Amino acid sequence: MVLELLSNAVLIIGLFFVFLAMLGLARLPDVYNRLHTTTKIGTLGAFSVMLSILLKVGFSPMGVKAITVALFILITSPVAAHMISRAAHRHGVGLCKESVIDEYGKACESACSINERE
Amino acid sequence: MKRYIAYSAILGLVWCFVHGTVNVNNFILGVLIAPFIIRPFKTLFPFDQDFSFANAIKKIPAQIKFLYVLIVEIIKANIMVAKIVLQPKIDIKPGIIAVPIDSKTDLGITAIANTITLTPGTLTIDVSDDRSILYVHAIDATDPEGVAQSIKDDLEKYTMEAFE
Known part of the structure; x- marks a missing residue:
């Protein structure tokens, strides 16, 4: 009974955070800021949903698989964000106009001025 | 050879978790399959360096401490980004900052980069060619030195202990 309630509570928290991630994806200005929400909030959201499955079914095969999936998401989502942002920057996707500093752009220009986009 | 065993x-334990039932049969099956998985990815790991079980076990307390710090930071990060998303008018000053790091090994750099991505307001974009600088996108980049200092003090200390 207590586990059931706890599981539902964690599920609602997780869904709320996933909702926030999608809201951030729509509201924030450029690709880098959007990646902030999808990696950070998305990770905790998915983690909470998986944790709620574990609390509901206990350490049965399904619960163990759920917690494995949660750990994989925790490890792989930063790597995905890293690759997406790097690829975006190399393709010349600029920062939004509110940005105050871009030290990576400067380093890229001096290192690979041949490939620089006009 | 010791690395292969470790x-x-x-991987045997991972196989148990993926299969869903943790028992001796599954573990042995996982251990038997593991070398076929490790062989193609051998170049990604430092197989030419010495490896000792004693050192690996010695690092476990530091890794548990790091995990605790990581969980606290993830929760803080979520609350911070949630606040930004829920503001009626989004008022942010993002930017990309160069952060010098002390980690030397591949594992150490990977750990600090992933940790930076999961912690408040920062997202790793790239590592420089000489592996001494991480380029980090910060949601609040008005104080670049402060961000670099907080990464060094709050996170790198723990990853250096746990993975180097």
Whole structure:
């Protein structure tokens, strides 16, 4: 009974955070800021949903698989964000106009001025 | 050879978790399959360096401490980004900052980069060619030195202890 309630509570928290991630994806200005929400909030959201499955079914095969999936998401989502942002920057996707500093752009220009986009 | 045994044991445990039932049969099956997985990815791991079980076990307390710090930071990060998303008018000053790091090994750099991505307001974009600088996108980049200092003090200390 207590586990059931706890599981539902964690599920609602997780869904709320996933909702926030999608809201951030729509509201924030450029690709880098959007990646902030999808990696950070998305990770905790998915983690909470998986944790709620574990609390509901206990350490049965399904619960163990759920917690494995949660750990994989925790490890792989930063790597995905890293690759997406790097690829975006190399393709010349600029920062939004509110940005105050871009030290990576400067380093890229001096290192690979041949490939620089006009 | 010692590395093969250690990685096989870890992969055996991972196989148990993926299969869903943790028992001796599954573990042995996982350990038997593991070398075929490790062989193609051998170049990604430092197989030419010495490896000792004693050192690996010695690092476990530091890794548990790091995990605790990581969980606290993830929760803080979520609350911070949630606040930004829920503001009626989004008022942010993002930017990309160069952060010098002390980690030297591949594992150490990977750990600090992933940790930076999961912690408040920062997202790793790239590592420089000489592996001394991480380029980090910060949601609040009005104080670049402060961000670099907080990464060094709050996170790198723990990853250096746990993974180097």
